[in-house]
Structures are given as structure tokens and as C-alpha cells.
Amino acid sequence: MASSFYDAVVVGSGPNGLAAAITLAQAGRSVCVFEAKKTIGGGARTQELTLPGFHHDVCSAIHPLGIGSPFFRTLPLERYGLEWIHPLAPLAHPLDDGTAMLLERSIAATGETLGCDAVAYRRMMEPFAAQWDKIANAFLGPLRPQSARHPLLMTHFGLEAIRGAKGLAQQHFRGERARAMFAGMAAHSMLPLEQGPSAAFGLVLGIVGHALGWPLPRGGSQCISDALAAHLRTLGGDIITDHEVATIEELPDARAVLFDVTPKQLIRIVGKQLPEHYIRSLQGYRYGPGAFKIDYALDEPVPWLASECLLAGTVHIGGTLEEIATSERQVAQGQPPDHPFVLVAQQSLFDETRAPAGKHTLWAYCHVPNGST
Structure with missing residues (x-):
């Protein structure tokens, strides 16, 4: 009481x-x-x-910014049973040709799935992943004096992050594989990918994926x-x-x-x-897009055509940069997307507490216009 x-x-x-x-x-x-x-x-x-x-x-x-939270990291949450599980790969992004890109903890291993853009991806992510703690302390919280520290790093990050994700991906990457994977991460912003600062979401999720992973909590x-x-x-x-x-x-x-x-x-x-x-x-507060989510109880894991998807806790199903950008643009314009960008989590592949023995769960959603019914 x-x-x-x-x-x-x-x-x-x-x-x-x-x-x-x-x-x-x-x-x-x-x-x-x-x-x-x-x-x-x-x-x-x-x-x-x-x-x-x-x-x-x-x-x-899936909680990359849970394990990456400067505040959460000051708390003894493991004392109360919180255990982070790290899938073998944070993210998979399959394409229609039956292959998939993998975001792995290793930037080099990630690059091996990106074809011609392995070097460009390393150049984008490496300077930031090595400085994740400084970026997190500056941006994951209210404006504080420490936000002004490391001005060169923050300027470099800020000038990239403030942009639209589509333009940033097209500038940095020549091939479709890296562009598509970055677009999927940036689409977590629920913004049109032509609009700033959608690039910030792609950068932060990619950086924290390499620095800390995209874990899920056991249970x-x-x-x-x-x-x-x-x-x-x-x-x-x-x-x-x-x-x-x-x-x-x-x-x-x-x-x-x-x-x-x-x-x-x-x-x-x-x-x-x-x-x-x-x-x-x-x-007058303007609410953003909504989410349409479905939970599945499965007899077996999803039989992905790209078997690499079974290594990842999160799977982005959206195709190419252009396809994901079209989906998110339609949502922002109040139109249900013709081919929605779908975000999938397959927790039971890595956490046996989520389903009965031999069974599985699947969690999937897409963005929809605000007020959708």
C-alpha cells in the first residue's frame, strides 16, 4: 500500500x-x-x-541500446536475474537472390558479406565503433557538459548522422548489399530515408552492433x-x-x-x-507512424532460403535500399506500404525459455500510418 x-x-x-x-x-x-x-x-x-x-x-x-545505455550500465541488474544473450550474429538481411548480408560483431566479417563495399563499410564504421562509449555518453541522454567533449569525433559523427540515410548510403557505398543493410538499420527511425536524421539510426545501430552487439534478455x-x-x-x-x-x-x-x-x-x-x-x-503533438505486429508460435524455425539468417537474432526483410525507402516513404505519406519493410526477431533460436522444447516463437512487425486500424 x-x-x-x-x-x-x-x-x-x-x-x-x-x-x-x-x-x-x-x-x-x-x-x-x-x-x-x-x-x-x-x-x-x-x-x-x-x-x-x-x-x-x-x-x-532486441536491446542494443539496453546493453548500450550509459545509465543501465551503472546498475547491478544482473544481481536481479537479468542475463543478456548474444546471438551468433546481431542482424541478417536477406535479398531476393537467396543470399544475405550479416551484421557481425567483427567489422571485417561483416564486410565479407557486403561485396565491393567491404572497405567503404570499414572506413565508415571503424572510427566510430572504437569510440562508442564517447558517442553514447554524448548522445544517449540529456545535453550535459560532457556532450561538448571530443569535438572532432562529435563533429564527424554529427555531420554524418544528421543526414538522410538514403543519401549517406548512396554516397558511401557503390553496391546494393551495403546500401540495403544500412537502409534496414536506418528504417528503425520510422522516418522517410530521404529525411534527416534517419542516418543517425543506421549509424548508431551499426556502431553498437560492432561495439556491444544486439542482445536479447533471457526470459x-x-x-x-x-x-x-x-x-x-x-x-x-x-x-x-x-x-x-x-x-x-x-x-x-x-x-x-x-x-x-x-x-x-x-x-x-x-x-x-x-x-x-x-x-x-x-x-498539437504529432504522433509518428504505428506498428502492425504479429506473434507466431512455431513448430520449427523459419526455413530461410539464406541459411545465414538462422545465425541472427534479428532479420530485416525489405530488399534493397530503394524498396525499403519506398516502404517508409509511403508510411510517412499516410499510405499502407505496398511491400512493407518487416522486422523479425527469432528469440527462441537462442533462448530456450521462450517456447516448449522443440518449438519456437517469432516476432514480426512493420510500420504503418498513424491511426491505422
């Missing part, structure tokens, strides 16, 4: 809400987190969505949330689940209230206590 007073109350138990609560508790503040669902985690949850014994990630599944993404919650409780924090906050008045008294919610939810909960100009800003 919640206390009658806290230094801070956090509404929403996604990773951001839990991280905020932990930061406050580490500073000696009393804090309570309220979560509308029966389980914590927001987008980092795992449930039996298809058949008994098949454990599917509800939203997020599912829920284990990340559970580890964060367990650490918060050891610091004295409270967590209240299955309690949807309808109005701010129902919360305990607190010196501060933090919201890990959407703009529309914030208006509904706080209402007229916010300044009118801020309410107008929230009402």
Missing part, C-alpha cells in the same frame, strides 16, 4: 519511468511508481500471447523491467500495479510528480492544472 506522502510519484512503469524512480531513490528520495497494468514494464513486457508456454515480447524485443523483455523494479525496491521505492491513474488528485501527496505517459494521457490526468499554452502544445 502506498504511503500518504512521497518526495516524488512516477506515473507509468516503462523503462523511462523506472529509471527516473531509481535516480530519485539513489539520491535518497522517497518515491512511488503507479502502473495501470497488472504487470510493470510498459513496452518492455513478455506474455503468453498465443499458446501456453510460448513467451512473446509484447513490444520491444524476455519483462526481465529488464523486473530487474529495474527489484533494484528500485531495494532502494526503498514502492510500486503500485493494476491502478490506472484517472486524475492527479488521486495520487498521494508529493513534492513532484513525473509522468511516463503519452501527451493525450497527460492532458486527461492533469487537465486544467497545466498552463493553457502547454495544453495547446500537448494537443
Whole structure:
């Protein structure tokens, strides 16, 4: 049961809400987190969505920026059962000719799958992969004094990252294989690939793939949330689940209230206590594209034509740079894509806890226009 007073109350138990609560508790503040669902985690949850014994990630599944988070790396999450599993390759990108490119931890090994662009790819990634910690500390968080350190590195990275992914790939690579693999990584931005800073997503995901990998948590993404919650409780924090906050008045008294919610939810909960100009800003918030996701319970792994795909935790199915760019452009224009770029995770190939013995799970989604039904 919640206390009658806290230094801070956090509404929403996604990773951001839990991280905020932990930061406050580490500073000696009393804090309570309220979560509308029966389980914590927001987008980092795992449930039996298809058949008994098949454990599917509800939203997020593969976590390069989880293992790469400067904040997460300061926490003893492994003490609470979080274990990262690294697939043999972070990413596979098959093409219609039956071959596939592999993003591997080794830049050289990755280059071997990129044909004529092996050297160009190494020149792009090597300077950044060796400096991942500096890039992460500068860009994965709020603007701080350390963001201005290493000006030459940050200028080099920034000038590449701010661009559209399509133009950057066409400038650096001559062949279709490297262009396609970079396009798939950049499409995680959910932006048209002609638009900046979509290149930043391709660069960051490629760099962290080489520096740290694209791991998945044993047992599912829920284990990340559970580890964060367990650490918060050891610091004295409270967590209240299955309690949807309808109005701010129902919360305990607190010196501060933090919201890990959407703009529309914030208006509904706080209402007229916010300044009118801020309410107008929230009402004008432009939501990005949505995702259409399907979870599969399988009798056997996917029989990929390109068998290298069985080495990867993540598979990008989208074809060439032009095909992926067309798909993402159509989504941005409000049109369901004719040939959607599909992102696939096959966790059970590497984590036996996800499915009954001999069975498998598959997690797949594509981008769709906002408001799609």
C-alpha cells in the first residue's frame, strides 16, 4: 500500500519511468511508481500471447541500446536475474537472390558479406565503433557538459548522422548489399530515408552492433523491467500495479510528480492544472507512424532460403535500399506500404525459455500510418 506522502510519484512503469524512480531513490528520495497494468514494464513486457508456454515480447524485443545505455550500465541488474544473450550474429538481411548480408560483431566479417563495399563499410564504421562509449555518453541522454567533449569525433559523427540515410548510403557505398543493410538499420527511425536524421539510426545501430552487439534478455523483455523494479525496491521505492491513474488528485501527496505517459494521457490526468499554452502544445503533438505486429508460435524455425539468417537474432526483410525507402516513404505519406519493410526477431533460436522444447516463437512487425486500424 502506498504511503500518504512521497518526495516524488512516477506515473507509468516503462523503462523511462523506472529509471527516473531509481535516480530519485539513489539520491535518497522517497518515491512511488503507479502502473495501470497488472504487470510493470510498459513496452518492455513478455506474455503468453498465443499458446501456453510460448513467451512473446509484447513490444520491444532486441536491446542494443539496453546493453548500450550509459545509465543501465551503472546498475547491478544482473544481481536481479537479468542475463543478456548474444546471438551468433546481431542482424541478417536477406535479398531476393537467396543470399544475405550479416551484421557481425567483427567489422571485417561483416564486410565479407557486403561485396565491393567491404572497405567503404570499414572506413565508415571503424572510427566510430572504437569510440562508442564517447558517442553514447554524448548522445544517449540529456545535453550535459560532457556532450561538448571530443569535438572532432562529435563533429564527424554529427555531420554524418544528421543526414538522410538514403543519401549517406548512396554516397558511401557503390553496391546494393551495403546500401540495403544500412537502409534496414536506418528504417528503425520510422522516418522517410530521404529525411534527416534517419542516418543517425543506421549509424548508431551499426556502431553498437560492432561495439556491444544486439542482445536479447533471457526470459524476455519483462526481465529488464523486473530487474529495474527489484533494484528500485531495494532502494526503498514502492510500486503500485493494476491502478490506472484517472486524475492527479488521486495520487498521494508529493513534492513532484513525473509522468511516463503519452501527451493525450497527460492532458486527461492533469487537465486544467497545466498552463493553457502547454495544453495547446500537448494537443498539437504529432504522433509518428504505428506498428502492425504479429506473434507466431512455431513448430520449427523459419526455413530461410539464406541459411545465414538462422545465425541472427534479428532479420530485416525489405530488399534493397530503394524498396525499403519506398516502404517508409509511403508510411510517412499516410499510405499502407505496398511491400512493407518487416522486422523479425527469432528469440527462441537462442533462448530456450521462450517456447516448449522443440518449438519456437517469432516476432514480426512493420510500420504503418498513424491511426491505422
